[in-house]
Amino acid sequence: MTFFRLLSRSRLRLRFALLALLFLALTAATSHAVYTGLAAQRETVPLGQARTIPNTDVNPYGANFFLNREVEPWKQDKTLHMAAEAGIGWVKLHFPWEDIEPRRKGEFIHPATGTDSWAKYDHIVDLCEKYGLRIVARLDRPPAWARQDNTYQQAPPDDYADYGDFVYEFVKRYEGRIDYIQIWNEPNIFPEWGNRPVSPEEYVQLLKVAYRRAKEANPNVYVLSAPLAFTLGEPHPEPGRWRSMNDLDYLEAMYRAGAKDYFDIFSVNAFGMGRPPEDPPDPNVLNLQRVLLQRKIMERHGDANKAVWFNEYGWNAAPDHFDKEQLIWGRVSEREQVEYTLRGIQMAREEWPWAGVFMIWYFRQVGHIPINSAEYYFRMVEPDFTPRPLYFAVQDVAHTPQEVGPGVYQQTHPAVQTYGDWHNVIDPNARSGSYIRSDTPGDSINFVFYGTAVDLITHRCPESGRLLVSLNGQPVPGLPVDHQGQSYVDLYSPSIQTQARVPLVRGAAPRRNTLRITIAEEVSAGATGRECTLDAFEVVEEERPPFPVAPLVAGLVGMSLNGWLIWRTAVRVRRTVRAP
Numbered sequence: 001m002t003f004f005r006l007l008s009r010s011r012l013r014l015r016f017a018l019l020a021l022l023f024l025a026l027t028a029a030t031s032h033a034v035y036t037g038l039a040a041q042r043e044t045v046p047l048g049q050a051r052t053i054p055n056t057d058v059n060p061y062g063a064n065f066f067l068n069r070e071v072e073p074w075k076q077d078k079t080l081h082m083a084a085e086a087g088i089g090w091v092k093l094h095f096p097w098e099d100i101e102p103r104r105k106g107e108f109i110h111p112a113t114g115t116d117s118w119a120k121y122d123h124i125v126d127l128c129e130k131y132g133l134r135i136v137a138r139l140d141r142p143p144a145w146a147r148q149d150n151t152y153q154q155a156p157p158d159d160y161a162d163y164g165d166f167v168y169e170f171v172k173r174y175e176g177r178i179d180y181i182q183i184w185n186e187p188n189i190f191p192e193w194g195n196r197p198v199s200p201e202e203y204v205q206l207l208k209v210a211y212r213r214a215k216e217a218n219p220n221v222y223v224l225s226a227p228l229a230f231t232l233g234e235p236h237p238e239p240g241r242w243r244s245m246n247d248l249d250y251l252e253a254m255y256r257a258g259a260k261d262y263f264d265i266f267s268v269n270a271f272g273m274g275r276p277p278e279d280p281p282d283p284n285v286l287n288l289q290r291v292l293l294q295r296k297i298m299e300r301h302g303d304a305n306k307a308v309w310f311n312e313y314g315w316n317a318a319p320d321h322f323d324k325e326q327l328i329w330g331r332v333s334e335r336e337q338v339e340y341t342l343r344g345i346q347m348a349r350e351e352w353p354w355a356g357v358f359m360i361w362y363f364r365q366v367g368h369i370p371i372n373s374a375e376y377y378f379r380m381v382e383p384d385f386t387p388r389p390l391y392f393a394v395q396d397v398a399h400t401p402q403e404v405g406p407g408v409y410q411q412t413h414p415a416v417q418t419y420g421d422w423h424n425v426i427d428p429n430a431r432s433g434s435y436i437r438s439d440t441p442g443d444s445i446n447f448v449f450y451g452t453a454v455d456l457i458t459h460r461c462p463e464s465g466r467l468l469v470s471l472n473g474q475p476v477p478g479l480p481v482d483h484q485g486q487s488y489v490d491l492y493s494p495s496i497q498t499q500a501r502v503p504l505v506r507g508a509a510p511r512r513n514t515l516r517i518t519i520a521e522e523v524s525a526g527a528t529g530r531e532c533t534l535d536a537f538e539v540v541e542e543e544r545p546p547f548p549v550a551p552l553v554a555g556l557v558g559m560s561l562n563g564w565l566i567w568r569t570a571v572r573v574r575r576t577v578r579a580p
Contacts, residue, residue, distance in 0.1 A: 054433035055222065055265055055307040056356045057410035060345055061398045062090030062136070063363035063380065064312060067124050068099065070366050077127055079364050082381060084131040086391055087398025089414065091133045092311065092359045095121060097166050098143040098153065105145065105162060108169075118173065125177055136180040136224065136309075136359070139167060139210075155194025156184075160206050164213035171217035176423050182267055182311070183210045184226035189244040192229075197241035200253035204262070211262040220426045220434075225254075225263040227311035228294075230271060230286045248283060248293055255301040265356065266308045268294060272315040274330020277344035288344055295354065308354050312361040315340045318374040326374050338393045360394070404449045406541040408457070411436045411534045417446040420519075425533075429498040431457055435535040439465065444518040445534060453540040454505040454515055456489070459498055463529030464491035466520040469504055472513055478506055482522065491532055492524035499535060 051057040146157035233246040420443025479487035
């Protein structure tokens with residue numbers, strides 16, 4: 001009997017141990033189900049702010065540069081390298097007409113060296129492309145041969161057609177490389193309009209000529225209006241005329257003269273003038289929010305669907321010993337300069353859906369602005385390449401990874417990185433007025449997003465090709481696979497489809513993901529080309545899985561039953577132990 005009692009006691013103990021292990025397993029499984037369910041319910045995916053106005057879904061960080069004044073190529077290179085390292089995406093550059101076509105119409109020869117006068121600027125454009133920086137080109141300052149009165153070099157030409165021809169040559173030369181041009185600078189003040197009263201009507205005539213010629217050279221170039229200088233006005237000796245005209249009155253007169261149809265982006269100068277960015281707009285005050293008064297004029301004239309780009313933006317941090325007369329831009333401390341600059345951009349991006357690029361005045365000068373001038377103290381970087389606090393502050397913000405969640409993102413969004421020969425196409429049928437296209441195999445686009453699903457908004461036609469698609473470096477589940485194991489989507493269509501939606505990703509992990517699309521060598525049997533276009537990406541928020549109630553109930557029931565069996569077994573074990 002002792003043997004059988006020991007055998008029974010061993011079996012009960014083994015049964016107890018197995019039940020205890022089963023209880024632990026059920027506990028772990030139930031806990032995992034609860035944790036997973038709660039995590040899925042808690043998961044918050046950042047929503048992207050929809051920017052439907054063309055040229056607003058962009059990297060907002062830009063700056064003004066003086067590279068045309070820089071003599072040494074290595075300094076040009078270092079300047080742009082530092083700009084790229086700071087997260088600057090846009091370079092505002094001056095291309096003086098007098099420097100490119102100096103001696104006579106149609107001759108592009110440097111008078112001192114006899115060399116090609118375009119060469120210096122070709123090199124600057126090459127450097128910008130090297131560092132992935134996009135250019136906004138300011139075109140003004142006519143050569144002496146273009147006018148009779150050369151008292152002031154800023155004055156417009158006698159024949160606007162001469163300027164139009166220069167604009168045509170410039171746009172044609174840099175087609176596909178420079179997509180944004182600015183027509184003149186501050187025409188509402190002396191001496192930017194020469195030794196005569198300013199005239200919004202005359203400027204609009206110049207703008208019309210330049211716009212038409214630019215579009216003849218490249219229909220896909222964007223024309224920016226001249227930024228107007230912030231001013232309350234200064235009368236001209238001639239009755240009823242202005243030496244410098246109030247920017248609000250000047251803009252109103254521009255619209256009355258028909259300017260609306262002759263620019264694509266409205267350009268403004270927006271200095272803080274010693275006031276914080278939240279300082280409210282007032283017609284009698286010069287501050288950042290004066291741009292709201294200009295925007296109201298645009299909207300009143302039915303021009304609300306145009307972006308506003310900030311041509312010269314910033315706060316001056318001159319030393320406190322400067323006389324008041326020297327502080328024409330006001331004055332803040334260098335700490336306030338940093339805070340106001342970043343706060344102003346953040347405020348505008350959150351509250352002004354029409355705000356685009358902010359060209360900080362200025363990145364680095366070449367020594368032509370003396371240290372005893374207040375203008376010296378706008379700089380992000382010293383002439384000797386020493387960064388100022390503003391440089392590091394912009395770098396910190398511009399390089400912060402963006403949480404690109406559910407929403408629509410245009411091809412110009414910072415999360416969209418292009419590689420290869422992609423060209424912009426202005427098309428009113430596109431989602432935001434334009435798309436990019438390429439037909440070169442190997443050209444690619446990276447899109448970093450946070451979410452589980454992505455659609456491509458594209459243009460499909462008989463000439464459309466095929467896109468290879470990868471997610472985090474791997475083929476995308478659910479897409480067809482070619483003979484090399486690469487997932488792909490075919491954009492071919494026998495008919496033209498605009499804003500066509502093509503699903504790319506479904507069921508991805510809800511985390512930061514990298515999508516890559518690449519133009520394939522192979523095409524559909526019916527395709528007559530390889531053209532691939534990107535109108536936009538849309539990150540789609542998929543339906544979240546329901547809370548796992550059934551597994552939770554099953555787990556709790558199993559744990560209860562298992563617990564009861566453990567208790568029963570424990571009782572029997574104690575009885576066998578007590579038995580003689």
